[in-house]
Amino acid sequence: MNQRIQRVRGMQDVLPGEVWKWRYVEQGLMHITAAFGYQEIRTPVLELAELFIRSVGETTDIVGKEMYVFEDRGGDILSLRPEMTASIVRAVIENHLLQQQPIARLWYYGPMFRRERPQKGRYRQFHQYGAEVVGSPHPESDVEIISMAWQLLQHFGLSQLELRINTLGNSETQQRYRAALVAYLEPHKDQLSPESQARLVTNPLRILDSKNEQDRAIVEQAPKIVDFLDDESRAFFDTVLSLLDRLSIPYVVDPYLVRGLDYYRHTAFEIVSTALGAQNAVCGGGRYDGLAALLGGKPFPAVGFALGVERLLLVLEAEDRFPAKPPVAQVYIAAVGEAPMREVALMLASRLRAEHIPTTVDLLRRSVKGQLREANRYGVRLVVIVGEQEWQQGMVIVKDMASGEQKLVAEATLVQEVVRRLRQETNES
Ligand code: HAM
Numbered sequence: 483m484n485q486r487i488q489r490v491r492g493m494q495d496v497l498p499g500e501v502w503k504w505r506y507v508e509q510g511l512m513h514i515t516a517a518f519g520y521q522e523i524r525t526p527v528l529e530l531a532e533l534f535i536r537s538v539g540e541t542t543d544i545v546g547k548e549m550y551v552f553e554d555r556g557g558d559i560l561s562l563r564p565e566m567t568a569s570i571v572r573a574v575i576e577n578h579l580l581q582q583q584p585i586a587r588l589w590y591y592g593p594m595f596r597r598e599r600p601q602k603g604r605y606r607q608f609h610q611y612g613a614e615v616v617g618s619p620h621p622e623s624d625v626e627i628i629s630m631a632w633q634l635l636q637h638f639g640l641s642q643l644e645l646r647i648n649t650l651g652n653s654e655t656q657q658r659y660r661a662a663l664v665a666y667l668e669p670h671k672d673q674l675s676p677e678s679q680a681r682l683v684t685n686p687l688r689i690l691d692s693k694n695e696q697d698r699a700i701v702e703q704a705p706k707i708v709d710f711l712d713d714e715s716r717a718f719f720d721t722v723l724s725l726l727d728r729l730s731i732p733y734v735v736d737p738y739l740v741r742g743l744d745y746y747r748h749t750a751f752e753i754v755s756t757a758l759g760a761q762n763a764v765c766g767g768g769r770y771d772g773l774a775a776l777l778g779g780k781p782f783p784a785v786g787f788a789l790g791v792e793r794l795l796l797v798l799e800a801e802d803r804f805p806a807k808p809p810v811a812q813v814y815i816a817a818v819g820e821a822p823m824r825e826v827a828l829m830l831a832s833r834l835r836a837e838h839i840p841t842t843v844d845l846l847r848r849s850v851k852g853q854l855r856e857a858n859r860y861g862v863r864l865v866v867i868v869g870e871q872e873w874q875q876g877m878v879i880v881k882d883m884a885s886g887e888q889k890l891v892a893e894a895t896l897v898q899e900v901v902r903r904l905r906q907e908t909n910e911s
Pocket residue numbers: 564565566567596598603604605606607608609610612613614742743763764765766767768769770785786787788789790791792793
């Protein structure tokens with residue numbers, strides 16, 4: 483026998499019994515997006531690898547270890563996108579979006595790829611919903627983005643959330659801070675974890691969010707970026723925080739929050755769930771005013787966030803916030819006996835479907851008992867039983883699955899009867 487082929491490690495099948503949860507989340511996301519007046523943007527899943535190398539940063543884990551990079555048959559070096567902010571900045575530049583309007587409010591949704599070590603909440607193909615405000619240098623836009631992320635999660639009734647925020651200052655602040663941090667860490671080098679030792683050379687800011695306990699002890703005494711802010715950066719951060727206060731959005735200032743991508747300036751934030759384990763960041767984002775210039779475009783300011791859909795699903799599960807599973811169909815047509823009644827069942831199903839009533843029929847030629855069992859499993863509200871005797875008199879039986887009550891209904895009035903019953907039950911529930 484041939485060896486069974488398995489799915490790629492770290493990638494998931496979303497099975498029919500689970501897809502409704504995705505739909506539920508996607509509908510909620512769309513609902514809040516509409517309230518903010520953002521426009522959708524779609525970009526390719528494949529980009530030139532150079533796009534992410536230049537934007538996310540050569541020394542980051544994402545670019546250094548996690549990208550799916552390959553040479554295509556034409557010799558181009560391509561990468562599956564590990565995130566979409568870089569793609570959006572490229573698309574804004576390439577399509578001159580900011581020449582048609584001074585500001586663009588964009589949202590996106592789709593699969594991203596990072597070859598990380600898989601664990602709960604961390605996958606190699608995962609999905610992000612994200613939003614970006616492109617064109618505004620003002621802190622109001624940072625706050626609009628944060629409040630959108632916050633409201634999205636509130637919409638699902640989640641309570642165990644924490645917004646963590648920090649400022650990384652402008653690029654001069656970052657340079658001065660980086661030098662001071664390295665000067666402080668150098669003498670402690672031997673006590674740092676091997677990973678942090680390597681980062682001391684490549685990306686010292688990332689040592690701040692190391693999870694290693696010994697690193698943490700050293701980092702706690704390290705200089706903090708807030709003490710290096712110039713007046714402009716400090717004023718910017720203060721305005722963001724006071725606007726969050728005005729909107730009653732609770733936050734915790736976390737001086738060690740640096741995030742894993744190099745392009746941030748000023749605001750950086752994450753929303754974490756205390757209901758999750760190690761992979762507890764549900765969404766993250768910040769300002770990235772320098773990115774357009776890095777990609778060869780005219781500079782423009784921008785701020786945004788991305789939310790991990792798989793993580794949101796895990797939080798909804800952990801906080802028990804999913805609604806009841808929707809039924810597969812609302813009506814099941816069961817046929818008694820052989821071919822003639824089965825044909826009638828098909829015909830009646832087609833009539834109900836034409837009225838947009840979700841209807842299903844038996845395709846396995848089962849007994850009535852078997853059909854009723856399937857109807858039950860599908861969670862339908864009504865079963866229409868087509869029996870020869872009743873049919874000869876132009877009648878069918880309508881069974882209410884909740885009460886068990888059965889009633890004879892004339893074929894000619896079946897559609898009205900079903901619509902009436904479904905509407906009645908919807909009103910009652
Ligand atoms: P990020 O923090 O790398 O930011 O990713 C955002 C969110 O995606 C994370 O908070 C997490 O929920 C989810 N996520 C990331 N990696 C994985 C994974 N391997 N498995 C499952 N979920 C994951 C960005 O990607 C930036 N582009 C966000 C942004 C937008 N900044 C400005 N605008």
